Amino acid sequence: MARDLSKMAAPMLFRHSRGFVSLCYTSLRYRSKSTFPTPGPVKSKFLQYLCDRFYDVETIVDFSKRLSLWNAQRKNRYNIQAKNHFGENIAACLFVLALKGRIRLQGKTEWEDNKGGLVFLHDKEACLEGADLSGTIINYDGLDNLVNQRNLKQLDLSRCPYIDDWSLSRLHNFSDTLQELSLAGCPQVTERGLACLHQLENLRFLDVSDLPSVRHKVLVRIRLEEMLPRCHIVGMNYPEGVDLPLDSDGHGGEIEEQQQGSAGSQKKRGVSI
Known part of the structure; x- marks a missing residue:
């Protein structure tokens, strides 16, 4: 009220x-x-x-919102000129840098931004292995610039205001390679979008913390663990007093075993529980 x-x-x-x-x-x-x-x-x-x-000041606010949306759509257009001139891989790197993100090329450990120079432009074999787009204005259309990257292992979409459920439905293109994904702080991501992540079979790390549009966080956490059994999930932790998900034998599964193991180790050290 x-x-x-x-x-x-x-x-x-x-x-x-x-x-x-x-x-x-x-x-x-x-x-x-x-x-x-x-x-x-x-x-x-x-x-x-x-x-x-x-x-009417509301008109000004509405105009400002429409201007921001138009600017986001303009910057997320598929850059066909860069693709024709440099190739698909370099064009994807240029797109990430144009949104003030960071990239990590295949075979390298350090991250590069648009301030470090574009030395990779002349490397025809450069492949995008990591894309840090946290806090940028990437949207559904902007993913057109990345969907053909077959070596992408890390993708950070945290705090992106335009990433929604439709955007997550396009991540199936990285099902064979993507290992780390961050969606922390995305205001438009809901349970429906997270359900699309079941196609990322090779995912090993997933950050789903601070998602305001997800209501039943505990149930979603259980569902994610069922869909991605080999993935370490961060966020939506189980609160105290909530029953743990049961496995086929009627036990608390891997989570319960971890808690029992932790309790046993504390007893051995003489810590009261």
């Missing part, structure tokens, strides 16, 4: 902004005796401009 009232209060405040600007403009212009100096013509014109043009 409080959240709904806050949403209603903001538009009401914006709609009354014109009256506030008009009041300031009128009081400053027609006050005969005041300790404040009379506004000059430039200031008066500026206040009048605000009064006439920005009647």
Whole structure:
């Protein structure tokens, strides 16, 4: 209820902004005796401009959102010119760097960004093995620049505001190679998108922490462990008092065994449990 009232209060405040600007403009212009100096013509014109043009501040906010979306769509277009000139692999590297991300080429351990120079442009055998796109504006269309990378092992999409469930459905192209994936902090990812990850059979590390659109986090965690039994999952930890998922024998499975093993080691060290 409080959240709904806050949403209603903001538009009401914006709609009354014109009256506030008009009041300031009128009081400053027609006050005969005041300790404040009379506004000059430039200031008066500026206040009048605000009064006439920005009647509805919500329109400005909406325009700003549409401008940001248009900019994201523009930067996520498939770069056919780079592909024709440099090839598929180099074009993918240039796309990641253009979004201010980082890349790791095959056979190398260090990460490169757009500040380190583009020395790989002349390496025809350069292959993209890691892509760090955390915090960038990559979206569904932008994945067109990466889907043909058959050597991609690491992909970081954490804190990407435009990554949604449809975007995760395209990750099946990396089912043979992808080993590490981070989706932490993606606001649009839900349970439906996470269900698409069952195709990533070679995944060994998955970060799904801080996903605000996922409601039943414990159930999703159990489902992910069933889909990806060989993957280490970070985030959505089991809270205390929640029953652990059972295996075919009716036991708590691998998680219960790990907890029992940890408890046994603590007893051997003389730690009370």
